Amino acid sequence: MSKSAESALLQLFDAAKTAQANAHAPYSNYRVGAALRTPDGAIFAGGNVENASYPEGCCAETSAIAAMAASGARRIAEICVIGDGAALCTPCGGCRQRIREFANDDTLVHVAGPEGVRATFRLSALLPESFGPGHLPS
Ligand code: THU
Numbered sequence: 001m002s003k004s005a006e007s008a009l010l011q012l013f014d015a016a017k018t019a020q021a022n023a024h025a026p027y028s029n030y031r032v033g034a035a036l037r038t039p040d041g042a043i044f045a046g047g048n049v050e051n052a053s054y055p056e057g058c059c060a061e062t063s064a065i066a067a068m069a070a071s072g073a074r075r076i077a078e079i080c081v082i083g084d085g086a087a088l089c090t091p092c093g094g095c096r097q098r099i100r101e102f103a104n105d106d107t108l109v110h111v112a113g114p115e116g117v118r119a120t121f122r123l124s125a126l127l128p129e130s131f132g133p134g135h136l137p138s
Pocket of ligand 1: 047
């Protein structure tokens with residue numbers, strides 16, 4: 001990885017980590033942070049926001065995507081998701097589809113732990129043969 005790509009990824013990781021620290025996860029105690037970069041370089045982040053009515057909680061990726069959409073942006077160039085514990089905090093199925101709405105097969109999904117990025121996937125590996133906006137008749 002080039003030095004500039006490395007520092008760009010570190011910036012994304014830091015934003016995801018800050019969002020993770022601000023996550024509202026009093027029920028699962030599993031804090032997740034997500035940060036995405038748009039093609040023009042803007043970064044949007046969010047954490048999971050749980051609710052006493054459990055099904056009403058939302059994932060970190062959903063929060064980050066909502067922040068992006070609120071700004072008017074509609075493309076994800078890359079995204080980083082961070083969670084604690086030994087297991088990789090890969091995006092849940094629903095969030096893979098939410099990312100898909102604004103990304104393409106080659107979009108990089110970085111999965112991190114507290115110490116840094118642990119793995120990087122192309123979206124096509126996480127959500128093969130996906131259904132997207134292009135499938136709808138115009
Ligand atoms: N969670 C996320 O924020 N993103 C994911 O992709 C997986 C799960 C959250 C939802 C819930 O608040 C907590 O992690 C435990 O499932």
